[in-house]
Amino acid sequence: MEKVLIVGGGAGGLILANSLDLDQYDVTVVDKEAEHYYQPWYLYVAFKGSKRKISRPISKLLKPGIRFVRDTIKEIDLDNKKAYGSYEVIYPYDHIIVATGTTPDPNVIPGLSQIYNQVGDFHSNLQNSRKLWNSVKNFKGGNIVFGMASPVCKCPPSPIEGVLLLEEYLNKKGLRSKTKITYFTPYPRAYPAEPMNRIVEPMLKERGIEVMPFFDLDMIDTENRKIKSIEGDELNYDLPIIIPPCKGTKIKFRQDVKDEDGFIKADKYTMRIKGYDDAYAVGDVNNLPTSKTGVTAHLEAKVVANLIQGIYDKFTGRINCPFDMGYGKATFVIADYENPVVEYPPSRTKHFMKMSMARIYWLTLKGYMDPVFDFYFEFTNPRKLNEKYNKTNPPKASSQPQ
């Protein structure tokens, strides 16, 4: 039997493992942690104080017959098809999938690690999300600066989701009039994709959240409570809520396959690591020109499972990011490589769908919800939705395969 080695027990790794034919493949999943977390819920831990249980043991999320090993892969030799774990354990393979996600790296911005440790954040882990909830709960009014510390991060809607949920919380607590919220971003506008920004910016304005565009965070002066940008601007704060920069994988490769931030260079249609036909990078860890989200990891994993099993398939670049806009409404950021982001209006139904996803997530990992997703993805096909909703933005020129 051919050996498939999956490094990482996140959404991409688990969906991929559970999609392979176990009569034909010997599948091993390796992760340094024993638990898998439903990361989108960090938002509700940090801004609503949710206490829902959001983790399950990885071993229980795999179909019977798949081996789970708790270990840290330190090095991979793609030419000799070997991965090296702790204590000199060697994992030989026929196919390897690296799906290790991203790693927060607050140390690259001077002053940020202090904020990260004291205030918390809602991207890294459950503990830091709880810390942020404590900071939010104890806030009594003043200046809040809210934004991300680097241009590329997981889940593009999440910074805006965070600031909208925070505004809702402060409003309900009666602290809104005592608080100035400034949302800073390195982009030219609040939401980087223009069609979605047409929905987001009026909403921020209506809720009194100031937007500071072209603010690429350079350093934090924790003594004088100021953040400074590369462009030379400054903002004062009482409470800084800052998403740390995220980096790719710390695994060493004997071949040159990582970019300067540790993301793995992979083909945008097949997720094959450049130069190899038996090695793949799935989910947040690759450098594909698409969003780093659970949905893309899910869809990429399905494509890779097919390719390994000899079935032709290709990733379309489809994204479908649920976007909570506060006060019980949500939308989805939908696009693919061929079609721009849809100007998809928020509604209560979409909020219900986002909340339902949190419930059915565990079944999704095992592939039990595939028929529902197949229907949903066709129903919300980006080309069709663009024809219906995008009045002012014609679909862009299609890109050619590389």
Place this chain on the structure above:
Amino acid sequence: MEKLVDSRGSACPGPITDLSKAYRNSQVGDIIVLWATDQGVKADAQAWAKRTGNEILEMKEEPDKIVIKIRINKR
């Protein structure tokens, strides 16, 4: 140093995020060549260059992509 940033197909977060990332990793004198398919990139790159004090050397449309060449003057 000339650096190619291939952002073709990127709709969200979009090519401007790739440009910001390349800028962060660049030095004065570097040339960034951005490839994109999203039409919005033209206005965004101009606004970005104006705000950050960098210079657009060339912006052209090829059949399958938009090519923008930027010189980093300020960092």
